[in-house]
Amino acid sequence: MFAKIFINRGLFLLATGLFAFLMACEPKTEKDASNGYNHEKVKQQFVKANQQVVVKENDEMDYYQKSHQMPFVKTTSGIRYFVYKASVKGDSVKTDDIVKINYTVSLLDGTECYSSKTDGIKEFRVGMENIENGLHKALLFLKSGDKALILIPSHLAHGLLGDSKKIPPQSPIVYDIEILSVVKTPTN
Secondary structure, X not given: OHHHHHHHHHHHHHHHHHHHHHHHXXXXXXXXXXXXXXXXXXXXXXXXXXXXXXXXXXXXHXXXXXXXXXXXXXXXXXXXXXXXXXXXXXXXXXXXXXXXXXXXXXXXXXOEEEEHHHHOOEEEEOOOOOOOHHHHHHHXXXXXXXXXXXXEOHHHOOHHHOOOOOOOOOOOEEEEEEEEEEEOOOOO
């Protein structure tokens, strides 16, 4: 399921990047000037639209945080996390570790999308598997045994298109997770 999402998102991003690259590299012609098409203006419109999406999502996550009165920690990537039950002795999660989690994925309005109760426990290698990039990044702030809420902006979750099932386009998501185990990968 997630592999398909990442492939579709990857193809979309590749196509968008290729279009932007070709448009940036294409020489200006008299035809461009005569039909009024301005590459720089289109580029600026895309940048402005993306900035508006980021501001909108940030406002939505601010509202979620304030309305739930939880002291989320905001990371530089835009992910927010709140450990509501900290582990006393758990190992910190590192890239390449194999984690096993119970989870519930919801929209900011509380609509539940996915859950380990119905879809099973997730087990994956941190930083290496087809799971939301934002979840990989957030896990690096947590330890085995922690229970936490994680707010993930859409660009680190399911992006412009959503997951074509339960998560709409441009939707930040909430992960409520419990890290059941962390298996350390031996270092070489």
